[in-house]
Amino acid sequence: MSEAYADDQVGRREEDSAPVPPVIELEDLSYTYPDGHRALRGITLKIEAGERVAILGPNGAGKSTLCLQLNGILEPTGGSVSVCGLPVGGRDIQEVRRRVGVVFQDPDDMLFMPTVEADVAFGPSNLGLPEDEIRARVGRALCAVGMEGMGGRSPHHLSFGQKKRAATAAVLSMDPEVLVLDEPSSSLDPRGRREFGELLARLEQTIVVVTHDLPYAHELCERAVILDGGRMVADGPTDEILDDAELLAAHDLELPHGFVMDHH
Amino acid sequence: MGGGHHGWGLGAIEVVAAKDSPVHRLDPRVKILGLIGLVFVAVTLPTGAWAAFGALAAILVALAAASRLRPAYVLGRMTIETPFLLAAALLPFTAENGLALGATVALKVSISVLAMVILSSTTPFPSLLRGFETLKVPRLVLTIVAFMWRYLHVLAGEVSRMKRARDARGYSASRLWQAASTGPLIATLFVRSLQRGEHVYLAMMGRLYDGSMPETVTGRLQTGKADVLFLTAIAGSLVLVVVVLA
Numbered sequence: 001m002s003e004a005y006a007d008d009q010v011g012r013r014e015e016d017s018a019p020v021p022p023v024i025e026l027e028d029l030s031y032t033y034p035d036g037h038r039a040l041r042g043i044t045l046k047i048e049a050g051e052r053v054a055i056l057g058p059n060g061a062g063k064s065t066l067c068l069q070l071n072g073i074l075e076p077t078g079g080s081v082s083v084c085g086l087p088v089g090g091r092d093i094q095e096v097r098r099r100v101g102v103v104f105q106d107p108d109d110m111l112f113m114p115t116v117e118a119d120v121a122f123g124p125s126n127l128g129l130p131e132d133e134i135r136a137r138v139g140r141a142l143c144a145v146g147m148e149g150m151g152g153r154s155p156h157h158l159s160f161g162q163k164k165r166a167a168t169a170a171v172l173s174m175d176p177e178v179l180v181l182d183e184p185s186s187s188l189d190p191r192g193r194r195e196f197g198e199l200l201a202r203l204e205q206t207i208v209v210v211t212h213d214l215p216y217a218h219e220l221c222e223r224a225v226i227l228d229g230g231r232m233v234a235d236g237p238t239d240e241i242l243d244d245a246e247l248l249a250a251h252d253l254e255l256p257h258g259f260v261m262d263h264h
Numbered sequence: 265m266g267g268g269h270h271g272w273g274l275g276a277i278e279v280v281a282a283k284d285s286p287v288h289r290l291d292p293r294v295k296i297l298g299l300i301g302l303v304f305v306a307v308t309l310p311t312g313a314w315a316a317f318g319a320l321a322a323i324l325v326a327l328a329a330a331s332r333l334r335p336a337y338v339l340g341r342m343t344i345e346t347p348f349l350l351a352a353a354l355l356p357f358t359a360e361n362g363l364a365l366g367a368t369v370a371l372k373v374s375i376s377v378l379a380m381v382i383l384s385s386t387t388p389f390p391s392l393l394r395g396f397e398t399l400k401v402p403r404l405v406l407t408i409v410a411f412m413w414r415y416l417h418v419l420a421g422e423v424s425r426m427k428r429a430r431d432a433r434g435y436s437a438s439r440l441w442q443a444a445s446t447g448p449l450i451a452t453l454f455v456r457s458l459q460r461g462e463h464v465y466l467a468m469m470g471r472l473y474d475g476s477m478p479e480t481v482t483g484r485l486q487t488g489k490a491d492v493l494f495l496t497a498i499a500g501s502l503v504l505v506v507v508v509l510a
Contacts, residue, residue: 068466073466073469097472098472101470102470104463104466104467109463109464109467110467112411112415112464112467112468113410113414113480114389114390114393114410115483117482117483118390118480118482121478121480121481121482122471122473122478125478125479125481126471126472126473126478134482135481135482138482152390152483154388154390154414154417155414155417156417156418171470171471174471174472
């Protein structure tokens, strides 16, 4: 009883004094692959809780590498990454991975279990949660992506859009604070793309969308960052960035022909 | 990626296993125990125990009928045993008392294969894995099987797309000199599989994989009256077969 009270006090004191650390903080982050390819060069970026940020850039700009840095699958060769104040690469790595859910481009990479529900349960099971809690989370995550009642299916019986949603549920079940999506719209048909966008818009988490689909970025994110050649070359409101035709052209990005922006 | 329209017989067995019948509805665990028990009895029976073999075969035929499996489908599945039957067919010419020996081997193989065809055609693969898991089969073995099954589907899709792309550029298998393109196809597939494996591993790490697979908690299994009845019946008949007929 007294212990619980003390915990509560500590919690409150932290809330009062220290400002909430950014959800994601990159400090002069660099990454060089073992073969010498310099994928990221000195990126400094802060993402606050609840923000929706698009990371734009042509192929080979380092976008996917950045994704893998955000939950410590790759470790920086220079600078640092921290998530909610926890340094990535330290002993809190499991906690970091729980907080940052990365949804890969190809859902077949993510759905490795025999059924959708077993897959969605994989993360929570690794967290060592009790069975009832795992089942409750699987139910909630499937519901959040609109796949209630499809948990018993095998991934190869799903459409591509359903696989994408199942892969998202598999990450949501870990109750992450940030959702990082690598090319969420790729290979989706127009309807799948729209439905997936609507699903993302409903989520409460901080969202980082890595893409070269500019209209999608505009739809989902109020802030955009341009990455080119491993460097961050722009950071600002998505409206302004997409309005700057010269900036886009300089970094091999293009709005589709005839696209007219409705400003946020 | 895309849909599962590819061959390798993976699709056919899934369609049949997803149907409904009293046997389909049984708990996978009692089917595993009952049918593997039956196979165990079959392979340990002595040469020439014709009555016992007949009884086992009758049990399986009855089960196949109760599962509403089409005879043509069952026979098609059983062609996998052809090499064993051919080997058994050599016995009459090579061994002493070869005819009885050959017939016994053929019967043992056929009974075992039929039992496994019934098991795999009445139980969806994930339930089968779940059944083996709760029967304490080492999880490492099951994980390997589960990944193989999962990515066989993905790979089959990749192979059929690659073949289609090759055929679209004028390949025809009838010209021997063109067969040389099969090598690169296999090499490409191998490289893609390696990359796939790496990506899957990264995805697993991202979801807190620590080197051991967690126990599956979804897809709970339930044993009911029918299951107890099935297991009792099959255990009783096996005892009868061993004690009375063998």
